[in-house]
Amino acid sequence: MLELYGTSLRSRLLLGTARFPSPAVLTAAVRASRAEVVTVALRRESGGERAGQGFWSIIRELGVRVLPNTAGCHSVREAVSTAHMAREVFATAWIKLEVIGEEDTLQPDVFGLTEAARILCAEGFEVFPYTTEDLVVADRLLAAGCRVLMPWGAPIGSGRGLNNLFGLTALRAHFPAVPLIIDAGIGVPSHAARALELGFDAVLINTAIAQAGDPARMAAAFAQAVEAGRAARRAGPIEPRDLAAPSTPVIGTAFRE
Amino acid sequence: MRVTVIGAGVAGLTCALELAERGVAVEVLERGAQLGASACSWFAGGMLAPWCELESSDPLIARLGAESIPWWRERFAGTLINGTLVVAHGRDAPDLMQFAARTAHFERLASAQIAGLEPDLAGRFAQGLYFRDEGHLEPRSALTGLAARLGELGVAIRYGVDAPAGSPAGRQVIDCTGLAARGQLTDLRGVKGEMVLLRLREVSLSRPVRLLHPRVPVYVVPRPDGLFMVGATMIESDQGTRISARSMLELLSAAYALHPAFGEAEIVEIGSGVRAAFADNLPRLRRHGETLYVNGLYRHGFLVAPALARRAADVLLHGSHFPEVMDADHRQRRLA
Numbered sequence: 391m392l393e394l395y396g397t398s399l400r401s402r403l404l405l406g407t408a409r410f411p412s413p414a415v416l417t418a419a420v421r422a423s424r425a426e427v428v429t430v431a432l433r434r435e436s437g438g439e440r441a442g443q444g445f446w447s448i449i450r451e452l453g454v455r456v457l458p459n460t461a462g463c464h465s466v467r468e469a470v471s472t473a474h475m476a477r478e479v480f481a482t483a484w485i486k487l488e489v490i491g492e493e494d495t496l497q498p499d500v501f502g503l504t505e506a507a508r509i510l511c512a513e514g515f516e517v518f519p520y521t522t523e524d525l526v527v528a529d530r531l532l533a534a535g536c537r538v539l540m541p542w543g544a545p546i547g548s549g550r551g552l553n554n555l556f557g558l559t560a561l562r563a564h565f566p567a568v569p570l571i572i573d574a575g576i577g578v579p580s581h582a583a584r585a586l587e588l589g590f591d592a593v594l595i596n597t598a599i600a601q602a603g604d605p606a607r608m609a610a611a612f613a614q615a616v617e618a619g620r621a622a623r624r625a626g627p628i629e630p631r632d633l634a635a636p637s638t639p640v641i642g643t644a645f646r647e
Numbered sequence: 648m649r650v651t652v653i654g655a656g657v658a659g660l661t662c663a664l665e666l667a668e669r670g671v672a673v674e675v676l677e678r679g680a681q682l683g684a685s686a687c688s689w690f691a692g693g694m695l696a697p698w699c700e701l702e703s704s705d706p707l708i709a710r711l712g713a714e715s716i717p718w719w720r721e722r723f724a725g726t727l728i729n730g731t732l733v734v735a736h737g738r739d740a741p742d743l744m745q746f747a748a749r750t751a752h753f754e755r756l757a758s759a760q761i762a763g764l765e766p767d768l769a770g771r772f773a774q775g776l777y778f779r780d781e782g783h784l785e786p787r788s789a790l791t792g793l794a795a796r797l798g799e800l801g802v803a804i805r806y807g808v809d810a811p812a813g814s815p816a817g818r819q820v821i822d823c824t825g826l827a828a829r830g831q832l833t834d835l836r837g838v839k840g841e842m843v844l845l846r847l848r849e850v851s852l853s854r855p856v857r858l859l860h861p862r863v864p865v866y867v868v869p870r871p872d873g874l875f876m877v878g879a880t881m882i883e884s885d886q887g888t889r890i891s892a893r894s895m896l897e898l899l900s901a902a903y904a905l906h907p908a909f910g911e912a913e914i915v916e917i918g919s920g921v922r923a924a925f926a927d928n929l930p931r932l933r934r935h936g937e938t939l940y941v942n943g944l945y946r947h948g949f950l951v952a953p954a955l956a957r958r959a960a961d962v963l964l965h966g967s968h969f970p971e972v973m974d975a976d977h978r979q980r981r982l983a
Binding site for chain 1: 703704745748749835836837861862883884885893924925926927928929
């Protein structure tokens with residue numbers, strides 16, 4: 391079981407709800423993914439007003455836990471006030487904290503991120519920070535009170551998979567007890583399986599499912615990949631090696647010197 | 648048969664005209680003080696782009712849209728069939744590939760062919776898609792044209808009239824009131840759309856141009872008199888009174904990215920409205936007693952209204968049934 395801020399979850403696939411062709415397709419994809427947590431971009435989806443009631447009620451009717459996010463926030467202040475609004479709309483202390491620092495890559499502004507995390511944790515929020523694989527930043531986020539980290543695989547929506555394998559495996563090794571969720575850049579189910587094989591606790595997928603030709607089918611594919619990756623991790627993968635290692639013993643084989 | 652159509656947006660006027668042309672005595676009630684005063688149709692792009700819509704819509708939209716284009720051509724002289732041009736900047740080439748994979752009925756264009764179609768875009772885009780059979784119209788003239796035609800057929804449009812509660816005795820009602828019907832159609836939601844109208848003499852376009860972008864896809868639709876409509880946002884919100892600064896920035900940046908001369912354009916108008924949509928973003932005809940609701944046209948109002956109007960008339964006059972737009976929940980059909 392995956393445990394996030396005291397909540398136990400069976401599914402290790404979290405689903406973002408933006409950019410689906412329609413709420414009906416979103417609903418079908420959430421069901422097919424068997425996700426128990428969905429993220430919602432409060433700011434962009436509702437235009438920053440408390441006016442998205444139609445969409446919010448569709449999200450609530452999904453019957454899954456909502457992890458509101460601060461997508462589209464570029465400053466500490468914006469992110470903090472969006473978190474306040476999220477707490478009111480969805481009655482949850484959970485907040486996926488994004489503070490964007492660069493427009494082209496949507497790379498997190500890790501300085502603003504740690505500052506906003508400190509403020510929100512002190513206010514009693516349970517913060518899921520969207521961060522890079524940087525170890526020092528991770529350390530600061532944990533010191534700020536975060537108990538889950540969400541490192542990126544690649545830039546948001548890029549579909550490039552796990553860009554910096556060395557950095558990500560180092561992060562995993564450094565913080566063996568902290569739930570780590572790969573947050574962005576996953577393109578296909580094999581990327582997700584890889585993340586779980588490497589020991590990451592879960593993945594969050596949005597664009598790769600929402601913009602697929604058949605989002606519900608892709609959601610089901612991701613669900614299988616995540617399960618396969620997790621099972622493989624628990625089963626203990628072999629270490630890769632440079633030379634062939636025959637699976638059948640050769641010593642004593644007839645006609646062989 | 649006598650029919651009252653409530654709502655003088657594109658759904659209401661097409662329904663009224665379809666019925667009037669079939670000899671039915673029709674009246675139209677509109678809560679706004681004049682045409683377009685309270686209809687989101689007034690802020691529409693007016694693109695008749697069934698095959699582009701395949702990118703993110705159910706194929707039903709393409710079918711209804713393809714059926715509607717001739718209806719417009721026969722009734723509104725301002726219907727232009729100049730196609731749609733879809734372009735992306737080099738770094739967003741994957742978006743163009745994805746758009747091509749999801750749509751149909753287009754040709755691929757190289758830079759020189761784009762320049763041939765739209766000389767002012769010469770050298771700006773390496774590749775594009777051309778949907779030759781798509782069209783566009785200016786929504787306000789189109790609504791005005793429909794109203795005039797209704798007048799010729801003796802149909803009165805009564806403005807400033809709130810719909811009576813319950814249907815008047817002896818009359819059938821077609822309710823085309825969009826989000827205002829939410830009290831009766833509780834599964835409707837609002838999707839806010841925002842647009843800007845720019846005037847620029849230095850650039851001319853002959854057809855709508857869609858500029859693909861991973862976050863902010865926009866279209867620029869040329870209109871008479873040097874005007875360009877830039878739209879449109881899609882925001883899950885029920886309140887559409889004002890555009891947000893962010894949306895304005897995005898729309899203007901996208902126009903500027905299409906052609907830098909848009910930086911010098913005059914901003915003539917800023918508009919916003921709320922489209923009514925069901926959960927699958929597909930339209931429906933739904934019968935409650937004597938009232939037939941035509942609703943949930945989402946961002947496809949001008950595109951699909953004629954096809955829906957035809958079906959609504961057939962339902963009223965012949966008791967026809969159209970499962971594709973009448974089943975209470977046709978998402979089951981799509982997602983089965």
